Amino acid sequence: MSFLDKLNERYATKAMNGETVSDEKVNNILEAIRLAPTSSGLQPFEVFVIINKETKEQIRKVAMNQSQITDCSHLLVFAAWDNYTADRINHMFDLTNEIRGFKNEGWENYRQMLLANYPSRDAEMNFEHAARQTYIAIMSAMTQAVYEGVDSTPIEGFDPAALDEILDLRQKGLRSTLLLPLGYRAVEKDWLVNLVKVRKPMNELVTII
Helix, strand or coil: CCHHHHHHHCCECCCECCCCCCHHHHHHHHHHHHHCCCHHHCCCEEEEEECCHHHHHHHHHCCCCCCHHHHCCEEEEEEEECCCCHHHHHHHHHHHHHHHCCCCHHHHHHHHHHHHHCCCCCHHHHHHHHHHHHHHHHHHHHHHHHHCCCEECCECCCCHHHHHHHCCCHHHCEEEEEEEEEECECHHHCCCCCCCCCCCCHHHHCCCC
């Protein structure tokens, strides 16, 4: 099936059956996240994979009691950097140099530009910028999931402060942004499963100038 076919097939699963997703499939989805594009290649976030039943139950309580959180196989929590720091920026640039095996003058100049601008900005501005990168990554995860035959549901409806406390994210310099349950649909419980996908027509969405 083509990429567009897979996008048409994907939907936000409303009920999951508790069946376990294989490690291979989950690892492929995580690799899609790792390979997702991010601004300046900084990958300013981490992903927590929740399989512990008690932790899922805690998260469900602060996420509008959404059943997918406890009925999924694996719950992915996306957590963005709370700020851009010199150490964080340098780590990614140093990693690039190490993997590529050489230093590039233009790349090093770009490093200095980021160091001169990002750490001095308002921390909330930096967090919001980092948080937007998680939205790119979650799309990679959802797309890979459908190729793996795995259902998923992107979730913003939760109390970030409460979730941060459950996972001790603030102590790690992180703040939660998104949840992504991975699993398999419970057809008999999912009201959305057989409904036609609805999107704006192209002429309402796209303007050519």
